Structure formats: C-alpha cells, structure tokens
Amino acid sequence: LKKRFPHCLIIGTRKSGTRALLEFLSLHPSVVAAKKETHFFDSDENFRKGLKWYLNFMPPSTENQITVEKTPAYFFSGKVPARIKRTEVEANGSGGRMKFLLIVKDPVERALSDYAKVLQSKQKQNIRYPTFEELSTDPITDEITSAYRPIRRSLYNLQLRNWLKHFKRSQLQVVDGAALVTNPVHELQKVEKFLGLQKFLTSDKFIWSQDRGFYFANVTKIRTKCLSTSKGLAHPRLSDRFTEKIRNFFRPFNEDFYNLTRMNFDW
C-alpha cells in the first residue's frame, strides 16, 4: 500500500454534483478517493507546498486501485492545467495518462446554485443580499454580465478551451449532472468504462430518497450515506422575462461547448 498521485481528477464544475460523483465512484473497490478538496493546483500557496504535501491527502492504495481527487475550482482556474501537466511528470516520470472528469449542469441552474449558497449564509447572519437578477445584470447596459462570478463560472466553453490546449480530448469525460441525479447508474457506468474499471456500480448500490430528491449510496446493508443538507438548497425563482434574457445570453457559449464536447445538452 502506498499513497499515489491521482490517476483521475474531478475538475468541476462547481455545484454540478462533484461530491455525489466522487462519493458514488468511491463505492467501487478499485477506487480510492481523497476525502477533502485539496485545492493544490488552484491555490498558489498550496501549490508551493509541493508534491509531497499533496500526496499526503491521498489514501493508501494498491497497485491495481485508482486514486481520485476532486476540487471543483480546478476547471475555472487558468493556471491549473499547465501545473497538472508538470506535476504528473514530476510524480510519475512521464505524462499524458491522467484522466479528467468534468460534470456539468445547466449553466443557469449552476449559477443559481452558487448564488443560493451565498444567500443562505447571508440570511443566517441577517444580512440583506441583492437578488440574483441584480447581481447578474450590468447596471449601466442592463445586459447580463460575466463580471458576476457565478455567471462567469458557467461559461464552460471558455474554460474547456484552455484545458484542451494542454490535454487530449480523449483524456476528459463529460458527465451529465442532471442525469447523475435522476439515473446515477447510467452515468456511473460510462465513467467506469472511461476509467477502465470493471463493472461494479449497479442499481442495488443506490437508494432513492423521496425526502431529499436524491439517490443515496447504499454503503453497506445497515449503513446508507446521503450528502450533507448543504446540497439541494432551494433556488430563487426567476421571472419569465429574465429567464429568456439569461438563456439568450448563455446560448452561444453553450453551442460552442456542445461543439467542443460533441454532446448536446439542450440547455
């Protein structure tokens, strides 16, 4: 047993189901996963701590197991792909073999999910917080603005273009976050295939929670595991007019993303 450099990284996108994907995947006996988000490649301070510091987060594994780490900030941060590339060579003596999972959901839903999380913490402190519409609209032009980070983080095509400068398209698998909620087995079996794992994640490994509206991992006969209640927060409702406006804003970015991934999400 030893701590190994990850074979696979879940790089984002934030709020699209990265935690569920990691937890579900780690039910597989051939997968070990870092418990925490390490923020190794996106944080200058952590990256300076070096490879040894990073490896400490990895659980010990056998030669036949694959190690997975997830930090959803990786996808959005411009420096990350080049850093990963260099560090893979430092760790393994050669590069080009890592695999990346990118889970995505409707960019409007994803931005709302980012917003909902901040709103909840403001409300707990009794602090007034602007509406999602206010934050995502430029006060001068009245157009949707990517100056608001939750909007910018949903421009998947721009970020993916940066990753594809450093890695082959075949090293990256796109996972449908909406499908992971409604039919996790189907999505996970595609991931098993991509990672070269034996088929293990079958429907008996998951239990539907009517209460939460999510599947749980059926960890053992007596223990099930649901994600924390910080997942599944209510999102604010948008007016029809604003919905049309924000959907129009995202359309060209989405189209480019569909072309890059050769997948059509109908967002």
Ligand SMILES: Nc1ncnc2c1ncn2[C@@H]1O[C@H](COP(=O)(O)OS(=O)(=O)O)[C@@H](OP(=O)(O)O)[C@H]1O
């Ligand atoms: N099985 C299961 N259980 C719980 N939650 C699930 C599950 N599958 C997907 N999701 C969705 O995960 C969303 C949170 O995404 P992340 O885990 O990527 O968030 S984070 O970026 O790590 O904060 C979270 O988004 P919100 O609903 O907006 O909170 C969930 O919709």
